[in-house]
Amino acid sequence: MSSSPTDMNVNNSLVARPIPGMFTRLWTDSLRHWVGQYSHPMTWTGLGLFVFLMLFSWLGPVLYPVSPLAIHANHLLLAPSWQFPFGTDNLGRNLLARMMDGGQATLEVGLLGALIAISLGIIYGMIAAMSPRWLDKVLMRLLDALLALPAIVLMIFFAAIIPLNALSLILVLGCLSWPGLARIVRNEALAYKEKDYVLAARQFGASTFYIARTHLLRSMLPILIVNATFMVADLILALSGLSFLGLGIQPPHASWGGLLNDGLQLVIIGPWWMIVFPGVAIFLAIVAMNVLGQGLLARLEGR
Amino acid sequence: MSAWLEVKNLDVRFHLGEGGLLRQSQGTIHALSDIHFGLEQGQTVGLIGESGSGKSTLGRAILHLVRPSAGAVYFKGTNLTALPEKQMRPYRQQMQMVFQDPFDSMNARMTVGQIIMEPLLLQGIGTPGERWQKAEALLERMGLDRRAMNRYPGQYSGGQRQRIAIARALTTEPQLLVLDEPTSGLDVSMQARILNLLRDLQKEMGLSYVFISHDLGAISYLAQNVIVLYLGRVVEIAPTATLISSPAHPYTASLMDALPPMVRQRERPHLPEPVGDPPSPVNLPSGCAFHTRCPQAEAICSSDRPSLNSVGSGHQVACHFPLRDVYPMKEAVHAE
Amino acid sequence: MAEKALHRSHIPLRESDMRSDRVQNLQVASPSSAGAGLQVRDLTVTFGRGRKAFNVIEDLSFEVAAGETLGLVGESGSGKSMTAAALMGLLPWGGKVSRGSVQLGDTDITRLSNIALRTARGREIGMIFQNPLSSLNPSLTIVQQIAEPYRLYLGASPTAARKHALYLLQEVGVPDAAKRLDDYPHQFSGGMRQRVMIAMALACKPRLLIADEPTTALDVINQAQILRLIQRLQKEQGMAVIFITHDLSLVAEYAQKVMVLYAGKTVEQGPAEAFFSAPRHPYSQALLHAIPRLVNNEERLTDIDGIPPRPQEFPVGCRFAERCPAMTPECLTAYPPRSGDDHHFYCIHPVGGAA
Numbered sequence: 001m002s003s004s005p006t007d008m009n010v011n012n013s014l015v016a017r018p019i020p021g022m023f024t025r026l027w028t029d030s031l032r033h034w035v036g037q038y039s040h041p042m043t044w045t046g047l048g049l050f051v052f053l054m055l056f057s058w059l060g061p062v063l064y065p066v067s068p069l070a071i072h073a074n075h076l077l078l079a080p081s082w083q084f085p086f087g088t089d090n091l092g093r094n095l096l097a098r099m100m101d102g103g104q105a106t107l108e109v110g111l112l113g114a115l116i117a118i119s120l121g122i123i124y125g126m127i128a129a130m131s132p133r134w135l136d137k138v139l140m141r142l143l144d145a146l147l148a149l150p151a152i153v154l155m156i157f158f159a160a161i162i163p164l165n166a167l168s169l170i171l172v173l174g175c176l177s178w179p180g181l182a183r184i185v186r187n188e189a190l191a192y193k194e195k196d197y198v199l200a201a202r203q204f205g206a207s208t209f210y211i212a213r214t215h216l217l218r219s220m221l222p223i224l225i226v227n228a229t230f231m232v233a234d235l236i237l238a239l240s241g242l243s244f245l246g247l248g249i250q251p252p253h254a255s256w257g258g259l260l261n262d263g264l265q266l267v268i269i270g271p272w273w274m275i276v277f278p279g280v281a282i283f284l285a286i287v288a289m290n291v292l293g294q295g296l297l298a299r300l301e302g303r
Numbered sequence: 304m305s306a307w308l309e310v311k312n313l314d315v316r317f318h319l320g321e322g323g324l325l326r327q328s329q330g331t332i333h334a335l336s337d338i339h340f341g342l343e344q345g346q347t348v349g350l351i352g353e354s355g356s357g358k359s360t361l362g363r364a365i366l367h368l369v370r371p372s373a374g375a376v377y378f379k380g381t382n383l384t385a386l387p388e389k390q391m392r393p394y395r396q397q398m399q400m401v402f403q404d405p406f407d408s409m410n411a412r413m414t415v416g417q418i419i420m421e422p423l424l425l426q427g428i429g430t431p432g433e434r435w436q437k438a439e440a441l442l443e444r445m446g447l448d449r450r451a452m453n454r455y456p457g458q459y460s461g462g463q464r465q466r467i468a469i470a471r472a473l474t475t476e477p478q479l480l481v482l483d484e485p486t487s488g489l490d491v492s493m494q495a496r497i498l499n500l501l502r503d504l505q506k507e508m509g510l511s512y513v514f515i516s517h518d519l520g521a522i523s524y525l526a527q528n529v530i531v532l533y534l535g536r537v538v539e540i541a542p543t544a545t546l547i548s549s550p551a552h553p554y555t556a557s558l559m560d561a562l563p564p565m566v567r568q569r570e571r572p573h574l575p576e577p578v579g580d581p582p583s584p585v586n587l588p589s590g591c592a593f594h595t596r597c598p599q600a601e602a603i604c605s606s607d608r609p610s611l612n613s614v615g616s617g618h619q620v621a622c623h624f625p626l627r628d629v630y631p632m633k634e635a636v637h638a639e
Numbered sequence: 640m641a642e643k644a645l646h647r648s649h650i651p652l653r654e655s656d657m658r659s660d661r662v663q664n665l666q667v668a669s670p671s672s673a674g675a676g677l678q679v680r681d682l683t684v685t686f687g688r689g690r691k692a693f694n695v696i697e698d699l700s701f702e703v704a705a706g707e708t709l710g711l712v713g714e715s716g717s718g719k720s721m722t723a724a725a726l727m728g729l730l731p732w733g734g735k736v737s738r739g740s741v742q743l744g745d746t747d748i749t750r751l752s753n754i755a756l757r758t759a760r761g762r763e764i765g766m767i768f769q770n771p772l773s774s775l776n777p778s779l780t781i782v783q784q785i786a787e788p789y790r791l792y793l794g795a796s797p798t799a800a801r802k803h804a805l806y807l808l809q810e811v812g813v814p815d816a817a818k819r820l821d822d823y824p825h826q827f828s829g830g831m832r833q834r835v836m837i838a839m840a841l842a843c844k845p846r847l848l849i850a851d852e853p854t855t856a857l858d859v860i861n862q863a864q865i866l867r868l869i870q871r872l873q874k875e876q877g878m879a880v881i882f883i884t885h886d887l888s889l890v891a892e893y894a895q896k897v898m899v900l901y902a903g904k905t906v907e908q909g910p911a912e913a914f915f916s917a918p919r920h921p922y923s924q925a926l927l928h929a930i931p932r933l934v935n936n937e938e939r940l941t942d943i944d945g946i947p948p949r950p951q952e953f954p955v956g957c958r959f960a961e962r963c964p965a966m967t968p969e970c971l972t973a974y975p976p977r978s979g980d981d982h983h984f985y986c987i988h989p990v991g992g993a994a
Contacts, residue, residue: 029453196408204422218412353858490714495929495940520931547933561863563888
């Protein structure tokens, strides 16, 4: 079975026995290395901003346990005050609470939708890259066809026929966004497939699946993460767009796009707080993700 | 009588471009043609040739990484080329390869430890702890710090990375190593380090090497026998000392002419230079592959392909007009 | 060329081993024509600013006369490519020549303005790089690229430039030159591309040619042909040549002067014959003995433990000390003083006895 590890060793006393925690140390060392590699002011800014928004949405309700659904009939359309820090809407609901609730939905859709898109993209792209040439060609032509379809029209089509809650929106948006990533995955995989270390792994007896999982995925991970961040931003924007068409998260639940839409409907009356707060939140979320992506990209390109 | 590693009538062709419904196949590269040689255990054979000579392809064919179009590779009596991949697995442990580019031959996103342990992992040898220990032991033998296990290849220089690659190749305790230009692109002192290391390892562990290079100096440091390749064909095989003192093929002589005097250490033969560039491997010349550039080519050279003939003990040449006594008989310079 | 008596040394070399006997030994131009040559004094290149500043090369001084070849030897990290860049005024962003002067003829090119420097670069200095494929623009034809410097700096008309390009291609030995003028770089083989690069570098008959590892990517036979070509053109045009390489055996064959760099500083420098018959610095010696030769190789090659220090971490004292077999504590306290005149070195424990 195994050959004695001391066969080739000259100095036995220096061979350490496996130390408990050895593999954990490997993990933390790795983490430190990669953080060092990819650290960049933009990365930290973007990440920090997005984490702040996430904390706002999920930790906020814990610290400010006000119901987003409670209606205060004699506090309609009030400007921000101590009692209502973000003001109230046309039904007297506390806008700050609604922003937190809406934040959860919006960020969920962005993050989970991107996750689905990436997973599907990786699977499809890898299969295309590792399959025989003819199959790769077929799969890519199929992908081209999918990419040619106008995403917005499809979004509207699907949104009109499915129940409009966070989960289904996540699924729909995720399933409409994966083709772009699939193409990137397939191209990267093809490039890395020719590297010597893949040949070496094959020499050691590696299966195709092992090569795809261990070598190819690892090599393309940074570029995938960069694309993922941009995708999160895109999905948040897409959700906002759907909200304007009335196809986003349905009342009484909120999303930032929906809140923005509500405010814009009343723009004649001029409740600036109903427009500014959601608008700024969407803006910050998108900027955060873009800046994060750009920071990672800068490091990737060696700047 | 067959040698420990035997290559018989090996032929490798690559097809360029795909044929298909709408496009013609763009031709065939005849990478290797009728290669025939043997290697005994514990010895080193040097493969020398320029780019396009097929030497890398030969290294990969020996390891069954490239499928030959004809011929066979015999290892300890077994015909490797006839084996399906499953049966090839146990043999993969016994023959390993060190690649040319120390940057690309390792995944930069895996730690050095993971890289070295990978063959053991894939072959299912040992427990994780045992694999770790073995990798550490090998790192130390290569002269690298044990802490490298948790570091990444990007933190090391080309020479150090090449040593890591050698460590990786040694994890499964192979008996045969194919080294594909392991020292090209390295600085001179790193090159020397690797060459010394390879020599020591061969003595310690009884390894056999197929050493592929374009550097005759490095080959002569390690190899007992040398094979000269040109455009996929063997043009000369000889024991190293014989090749250096009396090369019989004009191509070999021109290779040695081109060496700087410090390396060559001999008086220079007055052979004219070969003319022009090597032809493309897609359109091989008729007859002798070297005839388009050979300073002493004659009519027969373009029509008849010369076969390997013996001109001395262990010395074979494929030439219609092999050279004799190219170097004057006077003694080497260092005998002072 | 006088016969020289060879003194016994560890490197069994005869003078004929150091010169290829196919090409005549160059008669070195007399120093009185120093006006046409290159003189570098105390060249120092610094990166970064303030406390984070570090030097990649320090206090380099050397001269190359017209018709002479200087072999600049160093391994990766020694600063040899940075020296070439400094001479050309092509330092990467963040680097500058903080000290020293580079005199080409009677102009100090470190003091030139950008525009004047560009002209000087094109007309007076030619450079060939290691990788000819990445140094040639793949979307321009050869004639466009060779003729470019000629048109730009000498104001030639397109027809005249084309004729000149044809002449240059023929000079560098490209077969069928007339037909190949309108080809693209990828249609040439590696050796041919390098010849095209040489043609480009020589378009304006420069006074100085810098060859930065010109043959590392080439096969042995091509290598010899390219180097002999450079040597022939040098003789015909009376250029000074700086030949940058890590391969001492090539320097022995083609250079009249040698300069060995380690970690940004010169460790040994001198006429080639003196250097190769008796190198004094342990690093030079190690480099020389690390080259595998065709015969007499039962002995181990010399190898050196460790790697060179990074520019940010250059130690006080001798930079080679921690890898040197002859190190003593004094080596670490201060940089060794210069010993010798024409053939000089910086070591307090040189090979072959006291400094």
